[in-house]
Amino acid sequence: MTRKVVLANDHGGVEIASAIKRHLEDRGFEVKYLGTETSESVDYPDYAKAAADEYLSGDYDFGVLCCGTGIGISIAANKIRGIMCALPQNRYAAEKTKEHNHANFIAFGGRVDYHDDPLKILDAYIDAKCLEDEKYNRRIAKTLELER
Numbered sequence: 001m002t003r004k005v006v007l008a009n010d011h012g013g014v015e016i017a018s019a020i021k022r023h024l025e026d027r028g029f030e031v032k033y034l035g036t037e038t039s040e041s042v043d044y045p046d047y048a049k050a051a052a053d054e055y056l057s058g059d060y061d062f063g064v065l066c067c068g069t070g071i072g073i074s075i076a077a078n079k080i081r082g083i084m085c086a087l088p089q090n091r092y093a094a095e096k097t098k099e100h101n102h103a104n105f106i107a108f109g110g111r112v113d114y115h116d117d118p119l120k121i122l123d124a125y126i127d128a129k130c131l132e133d134e135k136y137n138r139r140i141a142k143t144l145e146l147e148r
């Protein structure tokens, strides 16, 4: 079964999204790409919404969002019910956000100097498992309650 990922970016995330798309395809994922491909200024909430809507209507493993910092587009995505978008600083945080938070989206900043290679951060997220632990599930349930 092909694993599917939705990917979107604003003008601040064009290059990193392109590298991420290649990397995901190299890893065998089918990528639904909804980002802008030019440096012309656009609004990151539009891209967060497009990717979230697609994710929620399709059979996707997870979503990836990129903007200049990763911050605006992750904040926008997290306003949408059903989306838990993480903005990990490094590989450790990427692994933990899958294990402990069950994040279904991961964001990156195209203008950020990462200490770890962003593709390795992405790999850490992909290769981690959502841990079914009573305390993690309770915290996630409490977090989802905040959407009401």
Ligand code: RB5
Residues within 6 Å of the ligand: 010, 011, 012, 013, 044, 067, 068, 069, 070, 071, 072, 073
């Ligand atoms: C666009 O200039 C920039 O504000 C955007 O990509 C992002 O960094 C916002 O959080």
